[in-house]
Amino acid sequence: MIHDLExxxxxxxxxxxxxxxxxxxxxxxxKAVVYAGDYLNKLSGExxxxxxxxxxxxxxxxLIVDFSRTEIVxxxxxSILLGVIDAAKSNGATVAFAxxxxxxxxxxxxxxxxxxxxxxxx
Amino acid sequence: MNDLLxxxxxxxxxxxxxxxxxxxxxxxxxxxxVANRSNFRDTIRTSLHLLLGSLGIMRGGVARYSRFEGxxxxxxxxxxxxEFPLAISLTRExxxxxxxxxxxALEVADARDLTLLSLSGWILEAKDIELIVPxxxxxxxxxxxxxxxxxxGERYTTHDKDVICAxxxxxxxxxxxxxxxxxxxxxxxxxRKLYDEMRxxxxxxxxxxAAAIDSKDKYTEGHSTRVGKYTEIIARExxxxxxxxxxxxxxxxxxxxxxxxxxxxxxxxxYKIDAKESKELNRHPAxxxxxLMPIHxxxxxxxxAAKYHHERLDGRGYPDGLYDREIPYIxxxxxxxxxxxAMTTDRPYxxxxxxxxxxxxxxxxxxxxxAPEITSALLRGLLRETSGDSKxxxxxxLLGRDYMETENLTPLLRKTLDEIGTTQAITLSV
Ligand SMILES: [Fe+2]
Ligand SMILES: [Fe+2]
Numbered sequence: 375m376i377h378d379l380e381x382x383x384x385x386x387x388x389x390x391x392x393x394x395x396x397x398x399x400x401x402x403x404x405k406a407v408v409y410a411g412d413y414l415n416k417l418s419g420e421x422x423x424x425x426x427x428x429x430x431x432x433x434x435x436x437l438i439v440d441f442s443r444t445e446i447v448x449x450x451x452x453s454i455l456l457g458v459i460d461a462a463k464s465n466g467a468t469v470a471f472a473x474x475x476x477x478x479x480x481x482x483x484x485x486x487x488x489x490x491x492x493x494x495x496x
Numbered sequence: 497m498n499d500l501l502x503x504x505x506x507x508x509x510x511x512x513x514x515x516x517x518x519x520x521x522x523x524x525x526x527x528x529x530v531a532n533r534s535n536f537r538d539t540i541r542t543s544l545h546l547l548l549g550s551l552g553i554m555r556g557g558v559a560r561y562s563r564f565e566g567x568x569x570x571x572x573x574x575x576x577x578x579e580f581p582l583a584i585s586l587t588r589e590x591x592x593x594x595x596x597x598x599x600x601a602l603e604v605a606d607a608r609d610l611t612l613l614s615l616s617g618w619i620l621e622a623k624d625i626e627l628i629v630p631x632x633x634x635x636x637x638x639x640x641x642x643x644x645x646x647x648x649g650e651r652y653t654t655h656d657k658d659v660i661c662a663x664x665x666x667x668x669x670x671x672x673x674x675x676x677x678x679x680x681x682x683x684x685x686x687x688r689k690l691y692d693e694m695r696x697x698x699x700x701x702x703x704x705x706a707a708a709i710d711s712k713d714k715y716t717e718g719h720s721t722r723v724g725k726y727t728e729i730i731a732r733e734x735x736x737x738x739x740x741x742x743x744x745x746x747x748x749x750x751x752x753x754x755x756x757x758x759x760x761x762x763x764x765x766x767y768k769i770d771a772k773e774s775k776e777l778n779r780h781p782a783x784x785x786x787x788l789m790p791i792h793x794x795x796x797x798x799x800x801a802a803k804y805h806h807e808r809l810d811g812r813g814y815p816d817g818l819y820d821r822e823i824p825y826i827x828x829x830x831x832x833x834x835x836x837x838a839m840t841t842d843r844p845y846x847x848x849x850x851x852x853x854x855x856x857x858x859x860x861x862x863x864x865x866x867a868p869e870i871t872s873a874l875l876r877g878l879l880r881e882t883s884g885d886s887k888x889x890x891x892x893x894l895l896g897r898d899y900m901e902t903e904n905l906t907p908l909l910r911k912t913l914d915e916i917g918t919t920q921a922i923t924l925s926v
Contacts, residue, residue, distance in 0.1 A: 486648025
């Protein structure tokens, strides 16, 4: 289990409720995990993008977007994630998507999203 | 942990069918968004997300066109950077050229060859833009889409452009709806202002008429104005709606308009008038009705109030000797307001009655001349002021402070209200 931690804190444990908010946690400095949850598919999903930008502004150079609690990603979600990728590029950061399910992975490939991010499994 | 999978390397070539399904889903979502959303800004932002996400487009923007300002202004933008202009001027020629194009995806790279487009330099400078799509609905340029590169790095296919145009048409409709709504709101606002002005003019005219009527009768100066105000108080006590109260007060102001045709010497007679003169004076309700009827009043009952304000519940009034339920309700209110003013003002041949006398008179005539619930409404208004229940000083202003401060008036009003509460209106067979 990991806790919400500020940037720069060395170790972290996540609690269940963190999955439902796009709050980032850090495992090691410069690496931020942002939970996509099911926010992505509507306008409120922009908060995920804001959170990523915030983490990068705070010094994170490696962003991991966690999809473990994300069942489906629609077009709005894709657009928001492309915004994350674009922001990371202009900040010199890298982005990886973690625990993406098969259907979503296929969609990312089809749209060329995977040209810009690594997909990783936990 | 960190078990890396490079899906791109392993995956088969993209599936055309899936692409269509995905784009179709985005188009359906966009249709629903345009149909349901009430917040225009959110609709446009969501639409842009749907458009970019449908084909995996890295950046883009939606601009709205104002023909009046000759300008495209950005309504939503993603990833175009700070240098991208927030507003772009279009010449009339540009507008015409875009209208001729219709909603079509134009490659920016080919813009130089599009002789139709005499565009300003911005379009050739916009490095991040690959396509521009004029949004045209019903031969009107409503806006423009700016489309950047695809995440896949591939060029836009004809199919991609079809998807973009289909979505563009939806966004165009959203902008068109918004424009119509704005125009409607502006028109409604104008109409409201016009109506308010007309209402003010109408009410001023009504008051001017009341003053003209009152100027004929030197002994009852301000009578029509006061009847208008008493009528308003009673209607308010009866919990009428605000526009009905306004209508009732107009009926009060104009109830004696027929007196304008009665000879001044009859109205001002300092003696009890004879039968012939009385007949002449008693024509004023019917004459008032004739005067008011052809006028289009905002409140329908104004002429009826003039015609029947001298009728009584017991059928002994004039001009038609109507009974209780035959008398229009507004006329019953004006009748009471009229009588109350007659009782509480000095006349050439008699001084005004004291407040307790007036209350007693109202009690006695309740159910005979006056409708009990209307009498109660008037007495309640009086009680509200004498008991200090209301900060309003409407009666004090009309009757004078001393008149209202008669000893024991408050208990008398309470007692009378109790008694009238049990009085049934007489119902006589016609
Ligand atoms: Fe009268
Ligand atoms: Fe009168």
